[in-house]
Amino acid sequence: MKPESRGSAAKVAEPPSPGALDCLRAIRRLMALCLLPGCLHVGTGAAAGAEPVVYRLKWLQNSSTVGDLYADVHGFFAARGLSVVVKPGGPERDAIKELELGHSHFGVASADQVIRAAAKGAPVVVIAQIFQVNPLQWIYRSNRPPIDALAQLKGLTIGITYGGNDETIMRTVLAKAGLDESDITLLSVRYDFTPFYRGRADLWPIYRNSQGIVIANRMAQSGEPVRFFNPADFGVHFVANSVVVHQRLIDTRPDLVHRFRQALLQGWQAALDEKNEARALETIARFDADTPPDLMARQLQVTRKLVRPTPDFAVGRLDVEAWRQTEEIMRARGLIPRAVDVVSRLYRPGAP
Amino acid sequence: MLTRRIYQFLIVYAAGLALLLGLKYLAGLSDYVIPGPSLVWQTFHDVWGRYAADTLDTLTVAVLGQVASICLATAIGIVGRQTTWFGNFVKVAAYNVQAYPIVALAPIIFILLGDGFITRLAIAAMICYFPLLLVVLGVMSEPVEEIEHFYRMTGRMRWQLEVKIRAFENLHKLTTVVAGSATLAMAGTIVAEFIAANAGIGYSIRIALYQSDLGKILIALFLIGISLSVYQALLEWAGTLVHRRWEMVEGGAVP
Structure with a gap:
């Protein structure tokens, strides 16, 4: 279960000098320990046996993140042996940087962030595309x-x-x-x-x-x-928020990535199911106390259409053409200096 | 003075940059998290002209904001030095206004005044006036007994004279805080621009943050630091000049 191509991403993450490899590795391990306060903190508070995971959202917890919250609150993560801390985002948060610094295991980033990061050598991989239509x-x-x-x-x-x-x-x-x-x-x-x-x-x-x-x-x-x-x-399809992970985690813990992705997408699927609407609204209300219930219900309806355009749509599908177009748009606007082949950064479960 | 200020800043900046680069290479971070030297140089080459103009724009607003805050602090300090009910009221009101963080007030100011020049000026002045006010209040509330006693006894004391005596006796303190408050004026202007303005280096930093471009932010910080160092050195020089001139012209005596 690896992305179509991870050569370039992995290459950037490698140390430059083979001679100093061991020394650098040791220092990096030490640095990683220093840079992982969030994960260590989670580890101490995690339920017995459950694997601690930090998941950084792009924005605040509201109807736009209903599936993330639902998966957490209704035990989808726990059922796969994960103790996930879902952290709200904000304008000052950048999930991709947090992944590289080791503060989070998974995160949500906009497509332009992913492409900019890829253009600068960040080994980031998109494992799910939540919004099929950009909100x-x-x-x-x-x-x-x-x-x-x-x-x-x-x-x-x-x-x-x-x-x-x-x-x-x-x-x-x-x-x-x-x-x-x-x-x-x-x-x-x-x-x-x-x-x-x-x-x-x-x-x-x-x-x-x-x-x-x-x-x-x-x-x-x-x-x-x-x-x-x-x-x-x-005809302007600019991809919105997606779930991202560091290439290192795919290489070292493919099972963790698989379990997290499965649990998250099931959570989203369940949250958007009309049968679960009352539970979904109740879940959002726990985190978003400022939005009146009637507006929240309308927000959920619109979110459903943006994430799951048809009732049988598989939530999280990566729209390869839209990603390609997004990269082309950014390239044409001079926002990235060269092509990054963003399609190679899209996770392909089951790919060799 | 100017050279010293600049090289002191360059040492601090270089140390900060070295720390970041050390972290980058030790932790094997990509250019997205911390840009490498070549990318920083490339970014400098691409944006320095535009960013230098933005920094000058910000510095202009900061200077005007600081002048406004000096006038405001002086006026409030003079009124607040009195031990009357009104003097006390002005003092307490000035302290209370400062208790509200500017980031909470800024959106209201922007909604009322828009995102133009006046708003940036007002926020810059609000941020840097408080330390000035504290010093002016302290200076103006402290009688210089050995001099003031004479004028009081001879019935020649007026409020203008009282203010002059106290300012003269504490000139070094006043010029030091004016030079120091330049940093706050610049920071205040940048905060204002960052929150909602349409111009200045703070606005450019906001755009760079949207684009997750630390390279641009490092260039902006460099230009801010350099311009601030020059401005502070000029203020210190002006302070020394005023001090010398007062001493020479008045022969050390208050007119």
């Missing part, structure tokens, strides 16, 4: 005509986070539409929605399944219904 979309008021063609973006004021992957996506959309920066106005996005509320921006980036529900609800209450602009509807 990063743009909200706009319904009082303007629906955007059915990309040419309709001309003349609009569009919010983007400079440096964020919404900038990359929007610039790709604009390139696809044959528009350049003089045809539209770009507005820098901050943490608050004030420019959108005040009408300074026509389109504002938003996470469709979390903020999108809350903002749409708030605007509907003030008599301003909204719509969402989804780049995927226009």
Whole structure:
């Protein structure tokens, strides 16, 4: 069970000088021990017999992470002999760096993070793609005509986070539409929605399944219904969050990777099953006390469509074409200096 | 003074960089976690012009913010030196405002004032004014009895004179804290830009963080350090100059 190609990744992780190999290995072991406070901490608190694992999310614990939380709370990890600490993420967290530093065993990272890391030699491997449709979309008021063609973006004021992957996506959309920066106005996005509320921006980036529900609800209450602009509807498939692991763990503990992946995906599958909706909502509510239950239920419905587009869809499937396109987009936008063959970083269970 | 400041900074920066690189090679970390020397150099080559302009932009706001904070701290210090109810009230209010972390207030400031120049200036001034205020309050509340006694006894004491005597007697303390607060002004501006502005080196650092690019952050830190060293050296030099001039012109006596 190895990724299609791991040669380049493994090569980067190896020490440069064969002569000093033993010495470096010894020092690295020592460093690894120093760099593993999280894992050691987990080890002391883990249930007897269960293997301690640290799993770093990309963002806060809410409906976007329902499967991760469900797998933990409802014993999917425990059933496979794992004692998993699911740690919330945040803007200052980078799961890939944590994997390399040994602070986490598994993590969630966006596709652009994975590709940037691969371009800099990080031996990262994607073991599951949670979101099949990117939840990063743009909200706009319904009082303007629906955007059915990309040419309709001309003349609009569009919010983007400079440096964020919404900038990359929007610039790709604009390139696809044959528009350049003089045809539209770009507005820098901050943490608050004030420019959108005040009408300074026509389109504002938003996470469709979390903020999108809350903002749409708030605007509907003030008599301003909204719509969402989804780049995927226009052929721009930029992969969103995925579960990642360090190549070292695949090499040394393939069974652990296999058990974790199986438990996690089963957790997601169960959490998105309509039959388990009440339990899933109850699970989210334990971690997200600020979202009202009705909005949470709507967030879960939207998350379900983004993660499992059809009822029989196998959660976690790696959309190879979308990954390829994501790399091409980043390459075209100059965000990576050279091709990284990201497909070789995708985990293939059962591959030789 | 300037050369000393710069090479002291270079030593600290080089030591920090060496530590990072040592960690990188010992733990076998990729360039994604800690960039190697060639990548850092390449990044420097790619971004130094843009980042230098951003740093100058930030420094300009920091300098103006510091001037604003000096004026504010002086005004509050002069009013707060009085042992009256109002003087006490001003002192307590100034302390209470400082109790709120700026990162909690910054979003409110940004929502009210937008993400332009005024907001960055306000946050820079707010961050660096408190240490100035403490020193100004301390200096202004402490009578210089041996001099003030004479003026009081002869009925010539006015508040302007009192302020002048106390400032003169503590000039070294005041110039030291002004030079020191430059760091805070710069840090305050960078925090403001990082949180929500659209310009400056703090904003560039935020973008670099989005892109997980430690190389760019190291370059930004280098430019911030250099510009701050130059600015602090200039402040120290100006402080020495003022001190000498007061002593020479007034012959050491308060007019």
